[in-house]
Amino acid sequence: MTAVTVSGLRIDLDGRGVDVVDCVDFTIRAGEVLGLVGESGSGKTTVGLALLGDARRGARIVGGCVLIDGQDIVGLGPDELTSLRGSTVAYVPQDPSMALNPALRLGTQLHELFEFHQREVPAGQRDERIRTTLREVGLDSDDAFLDRFPHQLSGGQQQRITLALAFVLRPRVIVLDEPTTGLDVTTQALVLRTIRELCAAHQVAALYVTHDMAVVADLADRILVMYAGRVVESGAITQIFDKPVHPYTRALLAAVPVVSQRRELVAIPGDTPSPGRRPTGCAFHPRCSEAVPECATAVLEPIEVGDGHSVRCIRAEPLAAGPARATARTAAPREDIGDDVLLRVSRLDAFHGKKQILHDVSLDLASRECLALVGESGCGKTTLARSIIGLHHKHSGGILFRDNEMAIRARDRPLAMRRAVQYIFQSPYNSLNPRRTIGETLREPLKVLFSMPTAKATAAISETLERVSLAPSMASSYPNQLSGGERQRVAIARALVCRPEVLICDEITSALDVSVQASIVRLLRRLQDEEGLALLFVTHNLALVRTVADRVIAMREGRLVETGRVDDVLDRPRDPFTQKLIAATPEFRAASAPVPSREDHS
């Protein structure tokens, strides 16, 4: 039974006649999970919100219809929409800590829903329903738990509460907007399983909006791939993963790292165009490897290439007839790792206040090596990285660079040491001063560490920008004129101008889209090959570790649990924690093997 039918949906930016999304058609059957995949700026969240009859500020639904159980919700009045939302169509937001009212107890927030939507349900039944739902999402259902406030829960528990809030009224449709983005992989695996089971058990149609191909591979029945406000490909999960046809889908899959295989990640050149700047014809053609001249002018209609598998590309048929997908190239493990220890951490204990974060941590980083540091959030991996660079000061134990003790504060370290070890921060949106041009930002290390005269510095900056594949003219831009990927390249350039020997990368791709992540990873690989850099790569993403790292260290609660060569650790993990981490990492098979069932993971 079809629960949701969307046809010809078009959402415009107010008063500009510019569409955010257009020509969106899809249906979701009761009990089915539809994955809506796209990178930032693709319009995926806009489509998700349209199922609630909502458009974000400055945008409006101007065409098409959204049928929920046969009722068109486009054009409903505010009162009707209010009664619809939460009861018939539920929404699970990305960040539960922002979505839960911090001043209300969990019980109150759950009871409130009945007050708004189902007043006829007697109190006893309400209580029963709430407790059942809490058990279904894997939480306690006793009074003590219901009396808690949101801040007393962990991130995973908070996300379960938003699931409980969504499911308690037994909605027909549920929209999930990247609900696992902020969660650790093990928690994510549990939340995904809960979603899947609840949707099946209660025959709820789910739209799962995400940028992460691997997550939906585990979860969805069918997938829509969006690019620049259009659905470019839709089909069953096996069709999308085994026989993707649209060049964008293929490129996206090639950009995603997997745990099981050391893959050569392929980046998509260029940037996602924003609404109003999208090219004519097929919006993807300037970045497409299969483009022909007609692509720039063609009027695109979805072309059926298989049962329920349609592609919005004029070359769909020849592409579908061709080889399924260029097999992912496996990257060879790098061999030329030096045997001299560049950076050595020995018996490091670190504290936040009185709380001990790191316990007796020791590691060696050889020259030209990429050492990955993985662990879940709060395990101390960032504290370790910050201690090495001299930003975290409360620690004891030794940090040595070329057998010389590194002072606790960066300011107290000799010039040569400050040049040789550089740090790249997680968020490129936060690590560049918004009030200074890129050139000024890059000049700073040259002035401070090299006392370089301005003319010479300008030349060095142009050269460095070219090394990270940016135009030297970008030096006069401000950070807000750059995309996320470009900003992260600038951050890398800021480290490179110092001619470092060690780069410490703290989750540097976690704020970026996968195709951008692929290009950053390739850039790092290239720099490593060309300049012999040693990398300490801090991440929570095991799949990325497989692709970038030579050796890996797994951390748990401030202790090292397993160390070894990447292929050894990921193929034959010995520590139970590492095994759990690998099992929980969402994965899609690169070849045509069936999507792994969830039993494999638990």
Place this chain on the structure above:
Amino acid sequence: MNTTLLRRSLREPRMRIGLVLTGLILLVIVVGPLIAPHAHSDIVGAPYAPSSATALLGTDYLGEDVLSRVLAGGQSIVWISFVGTLVGVTAGAVIGMTAAYSGGVMDELLMRAMDVLRAFPPLVLILLLMAMAGADTALMPLIVAIAWLPQVARVAYGAAREVVSREFVESAETLGAPRLRIVRREILPNVMTPLMVEFGLRLTWSIGVVTAMSFLGVGLQPPAADWGLMIKENYQGLALQPWGVVVPVLCVALFTFGTNLITEGFARTVARVSPQEGHS
């Protein structure tokens, strides 16, 4: 980026009106002494004489020409309030940013000292300092500056606190850049906008306060020509000869009104622009 902000704020009508009014008063102040018909302390007629050919706006309580005194009497207000505000905002900004960036003991010491200063209402503080300084005109800007110090420091502190934890500041720390350089190059540009608004606001208030000081007799002393002083000297003859009070009051009013409109216009532009800052 601040220049685009300034250019954008020029489109604001209140900004333009403010600029015209302030410009007008500044013109009077600069050109006034040159075109004044008499020296500001010349006796040209009987006290409180009405308008005549020699004294267009009549005479004051001593028989001095009101017009000449008005034309000459703005300079002291402008330079005292401008210099006072500039010193106060600069010093306050330095204190606030230093406290926010250093944290710990330094933060506590500086900000608690500011809290103590802030416990006095500005005018009371000024009267107190003025009494201690013995009504020395040269010290007036400094006293105005001290009066504004705690408020400005608080504003700069609040704005800087948000900036110091950002990663670009930490990035500069990994280079081992000197503290002062980090404050100047990384933090200051990001707190410049609230500081500029604060400067406008304090300037407006300074004009009022400097006028009030002269009116209360702790500012400029006779025979100096000063708008505040003129109000004090002539208010008893208000019924006989209103111009001696009305014209300086009008000048002060237009001046504060003008600077206030400029500040308003700028602050509104900032408020309109800043939600998109970092994205637009």
